[in-house]
Amino acid sequence: MSYFMKIYKEKIFWDLYYHYSFKNIMQIPYILKINLNSCCGKFFFDKKKINFFFININNICNQKPIFAKCKKSISEFKIKKGDNIAIKLTLRKKNMYNFLYKVLNLSLPLIKGFEGLSKKSFDDFGNYNFGIKDYSIFPEIDSSLSDINFNVGLSVSIIFKNSNIEKSFTFLNYLNFPFKDV
Template identity: 90%
Template sequence: MSYFMKIYKEKIFWDLYYNYKFKNIMQIPYILKINLNSCCGNFFFDKKKINSFFLNINNICNQKPVFVKCKKSISEFKIKKNDNIAIKLTLRKKNMYNFLYKILNLSLPLIKSFEGLSVKSFDNFGNYNFGIKDYSIFPEVDSTISDLNFNIGLNISIVFKNSNIEKSFTFLNYLNFPFKDV
């Protein structure tokens, strides 16, 4: 069992239950999934760079990502229909909690002059979205594979079930999420 999964089941679950005085345990919020997205716009013609980026994302998440294909041709951008333009990945259950542990405890502290994540990144449903400017902060990124000369960003979305902004913020605070001081 993952460390964060164990913390959720033993501590956070019951803290949320008694804090918000839910009548039913099915009302307690939980993390449904984590979505990762990254655009390959700068190097989508170079198959070697896309392949190395694909392998690095696979090593980071222990799950195979999926290529997003272009739906129609755009001549201004020199994009043809069915060209690979992005990579997406959906993490659930054990992989989700392992990735969350990895990003909070190993990767975010490696960001130079990191001050914390913004509290304003919640949407109306309580989901939290943030971005990383350079994916090479993860320890699994192989520098021999990665011969990319520029930074590649990742968009990370944490999707909650049965939640709103206040409940999601409380949930992430129980996980010691590094928010900026308000």
């Protein structure tokens, strides 16, 4: 069992239950999934870079990502229908909690000048979204191919179940999420 999963089941679950005085434990919010998305628009013609990026995302998340294909041809961008234009990944259960632990405790502190994540990145349903400008902050990046250096960003979406903005914010505070002090 991962560290954050254990913390959720033993502490956060009951803290949320008593904090909001729910009538039923099925009303308690929880993280349903984490979606990762990254566009490879700058280098989608370079098979070596796409393969390198695919392997690194696989190593970071311990799960195989899938390619998002282009739905129609666009001549201005020189892409054809069926070309790979993005990599996406959905993490659930143990992989989700392991990735969340890795991001919060190992990767985000390595960002130079990191002040915290914005409190305004919640949507109407209580889901939280943030971006990572360079995916090379993760320790699993394969540095053996030093001739392939490029910056690629990741979009991370944390999807909650049974939640709103206030409950999601409380949940993430119990996980010691690094929010900016405004």
